[in-house]
Amino acid sequence: MVHNAGVVERADLLTPAAVAQVLELADLAGNADGAYPLSEHVVLHLRHGGDGLSTHLLVRDPGDGSIIAYAHLDTTDAVAGASAELAVHPLKRRHGLGRALVLAALDVAAEQDPAGRLRLWAHGDHPSATALANSLGFARVRALWQMRRSLFAPLPEVAPPGDVQLREFRPGADDAAWLALNAKAFAHHPEQGRWTLDDLRIRMAEPWFDPAGFLLAERAGELIGFHWTKIHGSDGEQHHHDPIGEVYVLGVDPGAQAAGLGSVLTVAGLAYLRRRGLSQVMLYVDESNTAAIRLYTKLGFVRWTTDVSFARTNP
Structure with a gap:
């Protein structure tokens, strides 16, 4: 797949070396952003080989071939449509790599769903992620709070x-x-x-x-x-x-x-x-689950950060 930012590779399975690079990339992005860019089920798919139903999208550095941008695409949900999560190396941003990954993910999603539905998860609710999603016609549809509490x-x-x-x-x-x-x-x-x-x-x-x-x-x-x-x-x-x-x-x-x-x-x-x-404990809860939020707030939890899901249902 060729997009404005360069070539996006597509793979159904990754080699152990590629998995290690992706996890290192995710660590770098997480340290820079204050929020890890991949959810637990994506990390488990990476570590354990997944179920063969995920698609991996990669952008490599043209110089040394290292992975500098990555997206995980899951097309198994026939009800809600495909979902994607992505990470871009902190030193390689503002060059259109995130946009190229999303466009490639849309291409893959369209192969499975004539409507071209795709959901994007942005961990940390960063303005740059919202700007990218909005520029490509995505709308905010779900928010997941991370709440924390001191165990002292x-x-x-x-x-x-x-x-x-x-x-x-x-x-x-x-x-x-x-x-x-x-x-x-x-x-x-x-x-x-x-x-x-x-x-x-x-x-x-x-x-x-x-x-x-x-x-x-x-x-x-x-x-x-x-x-x-x-x-x-x-x-x-x-x-x-x-x-x-x-x-x-x-x-x-x-x-x-x-x-x-x-x-x-x-x-x-x-x-x-x-x-x-x-000394600390965290949890995730849907922003719409007001009963659970009341329970956790009563027990001393406060909102720490937010993960957001964007959807493109009418491309």
Whole structure:
């Protein structure tokens, strides 16, 4: 693919050397922007080879052949349309590389969808990303807040209802029951509610996975809620920051609501992360999920940054 900024390479799979270059590029962009440019599922696809259904778009330096711009394109969502995320080397910006990647992504999306639908994710809500999206006919359609809280601040004292017990996740034994509960809790969520056993196993194989930080709420032998925590920066990889905890996934069965269970699970997970010696915790929540934002604000979280999705539905 040739665009004004140069040649955009297209690949269905990347070599290990190319993956390493892309991850290094993402680190450089993240350090420059204050927000990592790729979401978790993209990084997992890169590390584990993906499912063969992703498309990788690359721009190389004409001098040494190194990757200086990258876009990941997922065309598997027939309902919402293709989605893309991109990163450009901080020293190679303002040369049209981001625009070239988006135009190439539109070409690929049009092969799968006659309407040419494409969603772009911009992590950090930078004005330059908004300007690029708007110039190409994209409109802002979704915002995802990152919220943070100090773990030095006191935690409220809450206890589960008398008929509810909290325990650790048991890999292998709880997989199917948790997937069923996750699907119910996130039935209307565009990504989380569609997790499969493979999605779960990939994450359990990650260095950060710890079943002690995967808390389940159980009533009469039935799972009714969970809080899966995550720790960034403690697995030996280069994160360029001190370890930070995350409220990775929090869910409650909508058909078995127990008073205050969301708060109970959240606080239990925060207490676990505090015991691990962490000083901060983060989470992601949709800007439109006002009930969850109220819960997290009540528990001391504040908005830190915003990720934005732009859509081009009528090209």
